[in-house]
Amino acid sequence: DSSAYYDCDMTGPTAIVMGTEATGLTEPWRQAADAHVLIPMLGRLDSLNVSVSAAILLYEAVRQRQ
Amino acid sequence: DSSAYYDCDMTGPTAIVMGTEATGLTEPWRQAADAHVLIPMLGRLDSLNVSVSAAILLYEAVRQRQ
Numbered sequence: 083d084s085s086a087y088y089d090c091d092m093t094g095p096t097a098i099v100m101g102t103e104a105t106g107l108t109e110p111w112r113q114a115a116d117a118h119v120l121i122p123m124l125g126r127l128d129s130l131n132v133s134v135s136a137a138i139l140l141y142e143a144v145r146q147r148q
Numbered sequence: 149d150s151s152a153y154y155d156c157d158m159t160g161p162t163a164i165v166m167g168t169e170a171t172g173l174t175e176p177w178r179q180a181a182d183a184h185v186l187i188p189m190l191g192r193l194d195s196l197n198v199s200v201s202a203a204i205l206l207y208e209a210v211r212q213r214q
Contacts, residue, residue, distance in 0.1 A: 088211040122210065130203065137200040138207045144188065145154045145208070 087119040092143040100136055103129045153185040158209040166202055169195045 099115070101107035112118065121130060121138055130138070165181070167173035178184065187196060187204055196204070 124210065134200055134203040137196065137204055141204045
C-alpha cells in the first residue's frame with residue numbers, strides 16, 4: 083500500500099516518521115499515517131541508512147515547496 | 149554561478165562530481181562541468197556530509213527519470 087515518496091504531496095504541514103531498516107514502523111504508526119511511502123531501490127543495494135533516507139525525503143519536501 | 153540541483157536536467161547521461169565540504173571542487177573540475185549545482189541549506193545547519201549530499205542528487209536524477 084506504499085507509493086514512491088516523490089508522488090506524495092508534501093507541500094502542506096508534514097510529519098515524516100521513519101521506520102527501521104529491518105521491520106519498518108510498528109502498526110500504530112502505520113495506522114495513524116495519512117500516507118505510506120517508500121524510496122525506490124535500484125540495483126542490488128540492500129537498504130539506505132536512516133540519515134540518507136531522511137535527507138532524501140526532506141529535500142523532496144523542500145523541492146516541492148519551491 | 150550555481151543553481152539549485154533540482155533545476156538541473158539530469159534525465160540524460162549524467163556524471164555527478166562531488167566537492168569537499170570546505171573548498172568544493174578544484175578548478176579543472178569546475179571548468180569541465182556543464183553545470184554547477186548546489187543543495188540549498190535551510191536553517192543553521194553548517195553542511196551535509198558527502199553521502200547524504202550524493203543521495204539527494206542521485207535520487208533527484210531517479211525522480212526526474214520516472
